[in-house]
Amino acid sequence: MALELAHENIWFDKWRVDDAERQFHENKSLAGSGLGSLASQIAKARQEIQNSLVSGGRTGGAAGVGGGAVTADILNRITKLEDHNTSLLKSVSTLEKQLIEVTKRLSSMECGGKTTVPTPAPATKSEPMEDDDDDIDLFGSDDEEEEEQAAKVREERLKAYAEKKAKKPGPIAKSSVLLDCKPWDDETDMSVMEKEIRKIEMDGLVWGAAKLMPLAFGIMKLSILCTVEDEKVSIDDLSEKIQEIEDYVQSVDIAAFNKV
Numbered sequence: 354m355a356l357e358l359a360h361e362n363i364w365f366d367k368w369r370v371d372d373a374e375r376q377f378h379e380n381k382s383l384a385g386s387g388l389g390s391l392a393s394q395i396a397k398a399r400q401e402i403q404n405s406l407v408s409g410g411r412t413g414g415a416a417g418v419g420g421g422a423v424t425a426d427i428l429n430r431i432t433k434l435e436d437h438n439t440s441l442l443k444s445v446s447t448l449e450k451q452l453i454e455v456t457k458r459l460s461s462m463e464c465g466g467k468t469t470v471p472t473p474a475p476a477t478k479s480e481p482m483e484d485d486d487d488d489i490d491l492f493g494s495d496d497e498e499e500e501e502q503a504a505k506v507r508e509e510r511l512k513a514y515a516e517k518k519a520k521k522p523g524p525i526a527k528s529s530v531l532l533d534c535k536p537w538d539d540e541t542d543m544s545v546m547e548k549e550i551r552k553i554e555m556d557g558l559v560w561g562a563a564k565l566m567p568l569a570f571g572i573m574k575l576s577i578l579c580t581v582e583d584e585k586v587s588i589d590d591l592s593e594k595i596q597e598i599e600d601y602v603q604s605v606d607i608a609a610f611n612k613v
Contacts, residue, residue: 395438402431526583531609534575534595534602546601547575553594557585
């Protein structure tokens with residue numbers, strides 16, 4: 354009878370330890386309601402476990418050898434629970450520190466967000482209301498003068514653009530001319546005549562190749578090629594300049610005339 358009573362007491366103590374552990378884990382899962390309530394629930398669970406151990410130790414002493422073995426198992430479980438509680442307390446302490454830091458940051462951010470920039474006071478009119486008409490008239494005259502100046506500047510720019518566009522050079526018209534320069538007789542030094550002709554310089558005139566061609570009775574003529582700009586060089590003026598070399602040139606004929 355005493356043995357059965359001891360087994361019942363042992364089962365009842367074990368049930369109380371299991372119930373205390375279950376309550377501890379339930380309190381742990383409900384820790385989100387607040388850090389202070391979590392710490393109080395842990396303390397309450399430890400107190401219940403210690404009470405269970407006290408009652409279990411007494412029952413174990415009365416039960417004999419079998420009760421001693423059960424008490425050692427319970428002590429091991431209690432040691433594990435205490436280690437777990439210690440780690441939980443450390444976590445709670447860390448969370449409290451983090452919560453304090455977050456609260457400080459939030460308060461500082463709220464203080465910084467509430468700072469307002471002072472708005473400037475509305476400008477007060479120093480002049481009486483009677484002078485408003487005069488001010489408006491003066492401003493209106495200034496605006497008219499500015500518009501007139503802007504119109505003048507615009508017209509000047511348009512005029513300058515039109516002149517620049519009109520003066521824009523187009524394609525230069527050029528002509529290739531072959532001139533036959535005839536000497537007085539067969540005793541004329543044709544090489545000297547060519548040198549004298551090439552000495553003629555005009556803007557837009559470029560001398561080209563030259564060749565002696567037979568004319569008649571052993572007399573040779575000088576066929577010389579030149580390129581001229583039509584707007585700058587007149588072929589008639591060029592022919593007159595060549596004929597001014599009277600010691601060598603008798604006459605000048607245009608043998609060929611081609612546009613370049």
